[in-house]
Amino acid sequence: MRASRIFMYAVSADTVKVCGSSTTLTSSTVSGYSNLIWNDGSTNTSLNVTSSGDYWWQVTGTNAVANGDFTNTSSGTRGFTSSYTYKTSGCNNCCCGILSLEGTYSINSNPNNLHTNFVSMGDHTTGTGNMLIVNGASTANVTVWTENITVQANTDYVFSVWVASVNPQAPAQLQFSINGVPLGSTIQASTTTGVWQYFTTTWNSGSNSGSLPIALVNQNIAASGNDFAVDDIVFAPVYRKNIHVVLNPLPVLSLTGPNSACGTYDITKAIVGYDPTTYTYVVKNSSGTVITNTGAISQSGTYTITEQNKLTGCTSAAVQTTVNIIPNPVKPGISPS
Ligand SMILES: [Ca+2]
Ligand SMILES: [Ca+2]
Numbered sequence: 001m002r003a004s005r006i007f008m009y010a011v012s013a014d015t016v017k018v019c020g021s022s023t024t025l026t027s028s029t030v031s032g033y034s035n036l037i038w039n040d041g042s043t044n045t046s047l048n049v050t051s052s053g054d055y056w057w058q059v060t061g062t063n064a065v066a067n068g069d070f071t072n073t074s075s076g077t078r079g080f081t082s083s084y085t086y087k088t089s090g091c092n093n094c095c096c097g098i099l100s101l102e103g104t105y106s107i108n109s110n111p112n113n114l115h116t117n118f119v120s121m122g123d124h125t126t127g128t129g130n131m132l133i134v135n136g137a138s139t140a141n142v143t144v145w146t147e148n149i150t151v152q153a154n155t156d157y158v159f160s161v162w163v164a165s166v167n168p169q170a171p172a173q174l175q176f177s178i179n180g181v182p183l184g185s186t187i188q189a190s191t192t193t194g195v196w197q198y199f200t201t202t203w204n205s206g207s208n209s210g211s212l213p214i215a216l217v218n219q220n221i222a223a224s225g226n227d228f229a230v231d232d233i234v235f236a237p238v239y240r241k242n243i244h245v246v247l248n249p250l251p252v253l254s255l256t257g258p259n260s261a262c263g264t265y266d267i268t269k270a271i272v273g274y275d276p277t278t279y280t281y282v283v284k285n286s287s288g289t290v291i292t293n294t295g296a297i298s299q300s301g302t303y304t305i306t307e308q309n310k311l312t313g314c315t316s317a318a319v320q321t322t323v324n325i326i327p328n329p330v331k332p333g334i335s336p337s
Contacts, residue, residue, distance in 0.1 A: 017248065139221070
C-alpha cells in the first residue's frame with residue numbers, strides 16, 4: 001500500500017499560483033520518513049520563495065543497507081560482499097601492510113593501518129569508526145561492494161555514498177549499479193587524499209520488486225593507485241514533492257483627482273492608463289455601492305476603484321478619488337418638467 005501511495009506522490013506536482021512577489025511553501029509530514037531537505041539544501045519546515053519556478057522538498061525513509069557505516073566487521077554481520085579479496089591479517093613478503101596487494105579490501109578505522117602508503121584519516125560516520133578500505137585493481141567492472149536489498153515496485157529510492165581517496169594516484173572511478181544496470185554518473189574520487197565526498201543518485205523501481213543486488217562497481221583501469229575508502233552507504237525510499245510556483249504581480253492602480261465636471265463625469269478618465277482589455281474595474285461610491293454607469297457619474301463624492309487583471313485574477317489595492325459635479329446652468333424661462 002505504501003509503495004503505491006509514494007508513487008502517486010512522486011509523480012504529482014502541485015502548482016501554486018500566488019498574487020504578489022513572494023510566497024511561503026510548507027512541507028508536510030510523511031509517516032516513517034525524515035531528514036527533510038529542500039531543493040536549495042535548506043532543512044526548515046517551510047521555504048520562502050521570491051521567484052516563479054520549480055521547487056521541491058524531500059524526505060527519506062529507513063536506510064535498507066545493513067552495515068552502511070561499516071561498524072560490523074565479522075563475516076556474519078558485515079552485510080555485503082565484494083569481488084575483491086577480504087584481508088584481515090598480514091601479507092607474506094609484502095612491502096606495506098595487509099592491503100599491499102591490488103584487489104584487496106578490509107574494514108578498519110584508519111587506511112594507514114592497512115597500507116603504509118595510504119593516508120591517515122578518520123571514518124565519515126564519527127571520525128573514529130570504521131570504513132571500507134580498498135586497494136583497487138586495474139580491472140574495470142569489478143564489484144567493490146554489493147548487497148541484496150528488497151525493493152517495492154513503483155517507488156523512488158535514493159542511493160548515496162561517501163568516498164575518499166587514500167592515495168593521490170589514479171583516483172577511484174566508481175559506478176552505482178542496481179540489478180547489474182549502471183545508474184547515474186561516474187563517482188569520480190578526488191586527487192586530494194583524506195577528503196570525504198558525497199555522491200548520490202535516485203532510482204525509480206518501476207515494475208521491479210523483491211530482492212535486487214545494489215552495488216558499487218569499479219570502473220578504473222589504472223595500473224596503480226585507485227585506492228579509496230567508502231563509508232555511510234544509504235539506499236532508502238525517498239518521497240519528493242515537486243511544486244511549481246507562479247508568482248503574479250499585483251496590479252498597481254493610479255488615479256487622477258480631484259476631478260470636476262459639468263453635469264456628469266466619466267470616472268474611467270480618472271484611471272491612469274485605463275485598459276479595459278487587460279483589467280476589470282470595480283467602482284464604488286462612498287456607501288460601498290458598486291457603480292455600473294461609470295461613464296456618467298452624476299453625484300459628487302469620494303469613489304473607490306480597484307482593477308483586476310483578467311488573466312491572472314490578481315487585484316490591485318483600492319484607490320480613492322473625489323469627483324465634484326457642477327450642475328449645468330438651467331436656461332432661463334424653461335422649467336424642468
Ligand atoms: Ca563508518
Ligand atoms: Ca591499487
